Amino acid sequence: MAAVMTQPEPRTAGGHTGEPLLSVAAVARRLGVAPATLRTWDRRYGLGPSGHTVGRHRKYGPLDVARLELMQRALLRGASSAEAARFALDSKSALTHGEVPVTPSGGGGRGLKMPGASKLARGLGRAAVAMDSIAVQGMLADALATEGVIATWNEVVRPVLNAVAARWQLAGTGVEVEHLLNECVLAAFVRATPLVTLGRNHRPVLLACMPEERHNLPLYPLAAELAHRGIVVRQLGAALPADALAAAVRRTAPSAVVLWAQLPRYADAGVLTAMPRTRQQVRLFVGGPGWRRGVVTSPAERVGDLAAAVEAIEAAVT
Ligand code: B12
Incomplete structure (x- = not known):
C-alpha cells in the first residue's frame, strides 16, 4: 500500500511552507516602497502579515508578499489604492494567473520627470x-x-x-x-515582429549598428514595422564589425542596408565607403543622432525618425 505523507498545515491561509518569513523592512526593500507605506496598507486595507509572529515582530509570509505584489502591480497599472487593495484581497485566482486590473491612470511617473507624456x-x-x-x-x-x-x-x-x-x-x-x-x-x-517568409522585397534589408555601437534598440521597432509591411529583414544587431558587415552584404545581396550610430564617435563614414560593390544596387541608409549632418557621404541617405525610415526603406525596396 502506498504511503501517503500528509503535508504539514500551512501556517497561514494558503501559505507555502519552507520559504522565509520577511520583516516589514525586507518586504519594503523588495517592493521598493517605504516601510510606512506597508504599515498604512496593513492598517487601512488589512494587507499585512497574516498571523506570523517571530519574537515581538509580525512577519510576512509568501502569500502575504504575493498579495502585496498584486496590489503594487494594480497601482502601477493605474488603479486607486482602494481598488488595488480590493483586487489583491479578492485575488485568489490572480495569485495563480498574474492578472491585473486595467483602470485609468492617476498621477505622473513616480521618480521620473515626464511632462506632457501619455x-x-x-x-x-x-x-x-x-x-x-x-x-x-x-x-x-x-x-x-x-x-x-x-x-x-x-x-x-x-x-x-x-x-x-x-x-x-x-x-x-x-x-x-x-x-x-x-x-x-x-x-x-x-x-511583435511577424515572421515574413514571402516578402514584398526580393532581396532582404540588413539592419545593423556601426562597429562598437551598442545602442541597438531603435533597430527593433524598425524591424517590427517593416515586417508588418511584409518586408524581409535580417537583423544583425549591436556593434557589427566592419568586416562582418562586408561579409553579410556579399552573402545576402541586400536591397538596402541601414546602419545605426547613436554616438558620433561610431559614425565612421569610412565604413560606408568600404562597403563591397555588388552586382545589384544596394540602397544605403544611416540613422541615429550619431550621424551628424556633413558626416554622411553620398550615396548614403540619412533617415531622421522611425516613421520616415520605414517609408524611405519601403519605397526603396518594393
Ligand atoms: C538605452 C541606452 C543605453 C543602453 C543601450 C541598450 C540597447 N540595446 O540599445 C546601454 C546601457 C547599453 C547604453 C550604453 C552606453 N550609453 Co547609452 N543610452 C541609452 C538611452 C537611455 C537610450 C538610447 C536609445 O535607444 N535612444 C533612442 C531614442 C530613445 O532616442 P531619441 O533621442 O528619443 O531619438 C532621436 C533619434 O534617435 C531619432 N530616432 C528615434 N527613434 C528612431 C528610430 C529610427 C529607426 C530612426 C532612423 C531614428 C530614430 O529621433 C530622435 C530625435 O533625433 C540614451 C538616452 C537617449 N535619450 O537616447 C543613452 C545615451 C545615448 N547613452 C549614453 C552613453 C554615454 C552611453 C555609454 C558610453 C555609457 C558608458 N559609460 O558605458 C555606453 C556606450 C555603449 C556603446 N559602446 O555604444 C549617452 C550619450 C551621450 C553622448 N551624446 O555622447 C546618452 C545620451 C545618455 C546620457 N544622457 O548621457 N546606453
Whole structure:
C-alpha cells in the first residue's frame, strides 16, 4: 500500500511552507516602497502579515508578499489604492494567473520627470522604476496591440527612455532601471515582429549598428514595422564589425542596408565607403543622432525618425 505523507498545515491561509518569513523592512526593500507605506496598507486595507509572529515582530509570509505584489502591480497599472487593495484581497485566482486590473491612470511617473507624456508612458515609467518587468512587459504588449509599433515607440517607449536617461544625468542613479527597460523593450518588439517568409522585397534589408555601437534598440521597432509591411529583414544587431558587415552584404545581396550610430564617435563614414560593390544596387541608409549632418557621404541617405525610415526603406525596396 502506498504511503501517503500528509503535508504539514500551512501556517497561514494558503501559505507555502519552507520559504522565509520577511520583516516589514525586507518586504519594503523588495517592493521598493517605504516601510510606512506597508504599515498604512496593513492598517487601512488589512494587507499585512497574516498571523506570523517571530519574537515581538509580525512577519510576512509568501502569500502575504504575493498579495502585496498584486496590489503594487494594480497601482502601477493605474488603479486607486482602494481598488488595488480590493483586487489583491479578492485575488485568489490572480495569485495563480498574474492578472491585473486595467483602470485609468492617476498621477505622473513616480521618480521620473515626464511632462506632457501619455498615460501609457507614465504607467510604463512607474513600472520600470519599480523594476516590475512583468508589468512593463504587459504594458508594452498592450500598447503594441492597441497603438501599433510606431506610436508605441514614439509615444510610450521613447519618453520613458529619455526620462530614465535624464534621471541618470541629474542624479547618477537608475542604471538598473535602464537595463531592465532595455531588455523588456527589446523583447516586446521582437515578439511583435511577424515572421515574413514571402516578402514584398526580393532581396532582404540588413539592419545593423556601426562597429562598437551598442545602442541597438531603435533597430527593433524598425524591424517590427517593416515586417508588418511584409518586408524581409535580417537583423544583425549591436556593434557589427566592419568586416562582418562586408561579409553579410556579399552573402545576402541586400536591397538596402541601414546602419545605426547613436554616438558620433561610431559614425565612421569610412565604413560606408568600404562597403563591397555588388552586382545589384544596394540602397544605403544611416540613422541615429550619431550621424551628424556633413558626416554622411553620398550615396548614403540619412533617415531622421522611425516613421520616415520605414517609408524611405519601403519605397526603396518594393
Ligand atoms: C538605452 C541606452 C543605453 C543602453 C543601450 C541598450 C540597447 N540595446 O540599445 C546601454 C546601457 C547599453 C547604453 C550604453 C552606453 N550609453 Co547609452 N543610452 C541609452 C538611452 C537611455 C537610450 C538610447 C536609445 O535607444 N535612444 C533612442 C531614442 C530613445 O532616442 P531619441 O533621442 O528619443 O531619438 C532621436 C533619434 O534617435 C531619432 N530616432 C528615434 N527613434 C528612431 C528610430 C529610427 C529607426 C530612426 C532612423 C531614428 C530614430 O529621433 C530622435 C530625435 O533625433 C540614451 C538616452 C537617449 N535619450 O537616447 C543613452 C545615451 C545615448 N547613452 C549614453 C552613453 C554615454 C552611453 C555609454 C558610453 C555609457 C558608458 N559609460 O558605458 C555606453 C556606450 C555603449 C556603446 N559602446 O555604444 C549617452 C550619450 C551621450 C553622448 N551624446 O555622447 C546618452 C545620451 C545618455 C546620457 N544622457 O548621457 N546606453
